[in-house]
Amino acid sequence: MRRDPSSSSIPDETITLVDALLAEQQSLTAVDKFSRSHDRHAEPVQTRYYRDLILLAKPGPGAQYAFEVDLDQCSGCKACVTACHSLNGLDEEETWRNVGLLHGGTFLKPVQRTVTTACHHCVDPACLNGCPVLAYEKDAVTGIVKHLDDQCIGCQYCVLKCPYDVPKYSERLGIVRKCDMCSSRLSAGEAPACVQACPNEAIRITVVDQASMSATYRESASATNLFLPGSPAPAYTVPTTRYRSAHALPESLAAADAQELHPQPAHTPLGFMLVLSQLSVGAFTLEQVLPQVVEYRAAPGLRPALGLAALGIGLLALGISTLHLGRPFGAWRAFLGLRRSWLSREIVVFGAFAGLALLHTGLLWFPPLQRTWLPDQLGWATVVTGWLGVFSSAMLYHDTQRAYWRLHSSGPKFMATATLLGAALALVLAVGTGSPSPLPASLALLVLFGTVAKLASEWPIFRHLQNEEFTPLHKTARLLEGRLGLMHRSRVALGLVGGILMPAVFALGMTSSRPAAPGSLLPFIHAALILLLSLGGELLERRLFFIAVQPVKMPGGIAA
């Protein structure tokens, strides 16, 4: 970086001054030059401020620790969020606490309250109940809901289950992490980071009685939200945080982001897993059902082909689902949560389905074995297990309490997907194996009817556009109509063309007076297009299923 001094009018020593100052800039002097504030072994100096904000005694039986927030003291400064972030060593983007805004009241007396919120350490924690590997535990003494980071497989089901958006997924680590009320600090008589940091003493630790909280939230007939206006109904998990205010908060208080549409993560592997597993179950079902209703022998290759394709797709679905896991190698522990977790059940049931399907398909391909085994019973067992898996899938989304994912809505969708895609696959293979009429035409009609049922099942959400209230379903409908409109219209177009128009033409062509020439590839291409377009439509629909769902959440800030 030196210039030739001779070409410069500046004396040589200034160049060395640059170097000297650059070197000086890199030396750190604070420690050498100044006093240290504290001895190495000093007691926590912040104690004087938080001594009265925590409890040193452990909660008694039936009681637990809880956050208590004084809404009148909170000024929305968000020091609690940053303190939690810094003192717990969280990742750059990671926060375990958040501050939102409630506003409303009347024009003459407008009311606004900032709301600080972290984990509510619920009496009946949804995260814990949903975890397939028991990576959550509720401390028997303190009631603190803790997450076992090394047990977590990163399935993020707890993220879907928690109505308060508490567990945070870390891409870096492949697990979720969450607030544990700084239990380590509490046990040493230190306050949680947020309590330590609030300049207004708005957050403290108290003890609450679990039974009476459950009773208050679950047995109350009150229409008002006793937990906090503008927040999720507390009966689901019985959150223990208590929000206090000396003033009665008007019922009209709404979150500042209540009218904001929040597109959710697409969870692409899950979308593929759902659609492909349903396709597989539908195909196995047809593989079992068809011999009962149509003459099969004319195309002896269809059944094993359908079984093999269904097996391949089913295994692919399960394989893809592991892409969703942050730490897939721990997934074998997924049976641990069977007692409470629908995700656990789904994993176990589909695991069994895969095993049965493998055996069953093996028998289809090795007829000599069929004499000693019971292929039909095995086939039916595969089908029943598969449908149990589909039901578990529907239940695991139903169990998140998200309105758009309720069983009455997603159950029919999942069934229709299985039917129409199973039929489309069977159609392709029926044509490919030269199955005689009327099987292909019948399958095409089944695709058509399945698609009609499917599209019909996707329609009722738009009734919620009429609502004036920004309910989760209203917001879902607005997303589907607005920001996600192109994707939704594409999905409908694929359904109309691939699932209705083309199957209709196919069925008409098969029954027309001028069937395609024997050996022509056209019917096969036609059938394959039906499958591909329908599959594309279903995958798009499932993508929308994930993106458009609107969870309940704690009040957020101003949206912009």
Add this chain to the structure above:
Amino acid sequence: MTLPFPPSLLRQRDGPLTQELVLHPADFGLGQVPARLQPDATTNVVCGFCSTGCGLNVHLRDGHAINLTPTAEYPVNLGMACPKGWESLTPLASPDRAVTPLLRNARGELEPVDWDTALQVFTVRFKAIQDQHGPEAVAWLGTGQICTEELAFLGALGKFGMGMVHGDGNTRQCMATAVTAYKQSFGFDAPPFTYADFEESDVLVFVGSNLCIAHPILWQRVLRNRHQPEIIVIDPRRTETATAATRHYAIRPKSDLKLLYALAHILIQRGWIQRDYINQHTNGFDSFVGFVKEFAPEQVAADCGLSVEEINGLAESIHRGRRVSFWWTMGVNQGHEATRTTQALINLALMTGQIGRPGTGANSITGQCNAMGSRLFSNTTNLLGGHDFLNPDHRRKVATLLGIDLQRIPDRNSLAYDQILEGIERGQIKGLWVVATNPAHSWIHQEGCRDLLARLDFLVVQDMYANTETARQGHLVLPSAGWGEKEGTFINSERRIGLVKKVARAPGQALSDFSIFRLVAQYWGCGEIFKDWTSPEAVFQIMKRLSRGQPCDISGIRDYRMLDECGGIQWPWAGQAADGPGFPVSSSEYRHPGFGLPPETMNPELGTRSPELPPVERRLFADGVFFHPDGRARFLFEAPMDVGEPADAAFPFVLLTGRGTSAQWHTQTRTGKSAVLRQHYPEGIYVEIHPTDAQRLGVKANSNVVVASRRGALEARAFVTPSVQPGQIFIPMHYEATNRLTLARFDPYSRQPSYKACAVSVRPLE
């Protein structure tokens, strides 16, 4: 029953992921922290964001900052910090840092060059401009964000070394009004209070101050008040502070002067004044009595948007208080008649005798971390050390103390910020040196400012970041080290001088502003003048000499180490002599849990604070003697003026601007660099609008609207809320587009821009 395998096979309770967050008892009084954040030393550094001046306990490993917590014993913040303070270290590590000097090349792009090239170009270009157009054709725009020693160096270098006449700072945008008002009323720019006053008042009146958001730690001090205080907020918006107050007066924008005169009217009418105090310590009261006769509450109520009863009630609250304090921030300072409004507050304090005692005062809460340092030592409005350029004795004194030729000290005042920009427009100013500020974002009527910056022959921008709106317009960008990467002092709102330390390495070739000034002096050829200005602490010693005998005398502060050990020291401190006549201070009876008090929290070397050390909290004017030659304060007043641009049919809304959240700082060059802070505020620009206005205009909640003024337009999300009044809208100042709308109007005395009143229209975006 025993399992045939370890229980951890099924349930992994420990492991590397768990260990990452496990807390361990840390040393140094920190309590528990994660292992990777265990420090090997800690040290207190004053925060570099706002004027509150909190102490941050920086956790060091091998001398390098790895984390921080608010300093438990620092007398300002008592163990607390706002999110900006907590996140102070993050913006230092941003990839947007300027790491080499950048010079605009022939293709018009900024290109890295070495320091030698940069400094030669700097010198050659500015000298060429001065040769052609005279020394005045080069000016600087400084800041309240760098250390006092650096401000003094910049000011001395610019005026005494480089021959400039005009330099000003971004403090013009925040504090100029308080400076002017205090100088005129008290005889010196002397905010009289100490933060303990927040805790000792029984009536606190906040005018145009959203303390909860702008100064959260000062609000903490208010909440520590044990006197069940009446907290009165006068603000057009129902801000967070208004919500938390005991009473909120939602006045119409810019009607504060009339309201304050009406309050004076009532207090006089009812005899609720301190005649003795007025007689002994003030001038001009009788004409003030005559002046405010016209401001009966009945006359002003409609203009203020209040009822007569409300105004009377407010006067009664002031009367009832035993310790009444008046506080203001930008809602007052940034006004078209701001100096007089400030003085109307000062008048109220003077006439009721509410000054000089604990819990009283007419108190300006400053904006930037070192606005107060800039006020005394930036050599812009004042000659170094609170002296006067127009006073020959002062010039001689400073010339002697600095050992420079008297002729080097200009005998006239600088142009103010807006006048420097006008100078560019008139072609008188051709070269500009912008240091640690971002006018292309923050200056009022932004397009006008950007246009003027583009007309300069040579624009040098010295900043931590190469991508500020202003740096992008520069011809030469000089990379600065930031807070925490250098040493020096800041002065906070309560006159407390605190220490900044070097706890992080500056990236690349960034240099402290101090080092840059040393280099410029050398390259310019005036290094001889600054041969003693070798380190910040050396300059601090020079500043001590300059301050001796001034109201801001700091000659009793031994050195940086003393500042560090005392937890900052408020000016004046001339040693024990400072408590003698002429420098009256009243120590607070308020007891601190930390610095200055025994036993366990004291620095063991220091022991109990001895009499030669300054008390922890001190306020001015305990004896009612002010800094005018006659020792009296002045009542100053003037008929209210109309706002520059009233709302009309075409532009029917009044635009209010201000701080958005506590996580945002000014033009966001730093706070925008922290992922955590970014989560705390809306990413995009938004506008608060009242529900009735929204409904009338067909503006749906969260929909996009176009806000237009006569100068420009912007698109923003609508936040429909009754916290703004009908006919008014609010847009936070942190978003780049906001100042497209504002009107360049200034207080005639302080030249501070009036950011909070211009006419705009709102319509839904099609």
